[in-house]
Amino acid sequence: MGVTNNLVRRVYEHRHGWSTFTAKYGIHRLVYFETRPHPMQAIQREKQIKRMPRSRKVAMIEAENPAWEDYAERWFDPLPPGPD
Numbered sequence: 001m002g003v004t005n006n007l008v009r010r011v012y013e014h015r016h017g018w019s020t021f022t023a024k025y026g027i028h029r030l031v032y033f034e035t036r037p038h039p040m041q042a043i044q045r046e047k048q049i050k051r052m053p054r055s056r057k058v059a060m061i062e063a064e065n066p067a068w069e070d071y072a073e074r075w076f077d078p079l080p081p082g083p084d
Contacts, residue, residue, distance in 0.1 A: 001050060003042045007033060011072045029070040032061045
């Protein structure tokens, strides 16, 4: 979750562990995103989503992406397998 003006760069940073949160929790898939025309609108929407219960966030993802596919799967070279 976050606001960016360059989604590809942001996903790259997350996939390579440059985000403390994603590195800590091993989150590397892009399963949902929204766009807004102005940064302030994006920030307001992010805050709105963060206040939602997890069940509502999951419902938003499943309405848009029922298989939870990684939208950015083919954007970069594959990551090495994790400790899972």
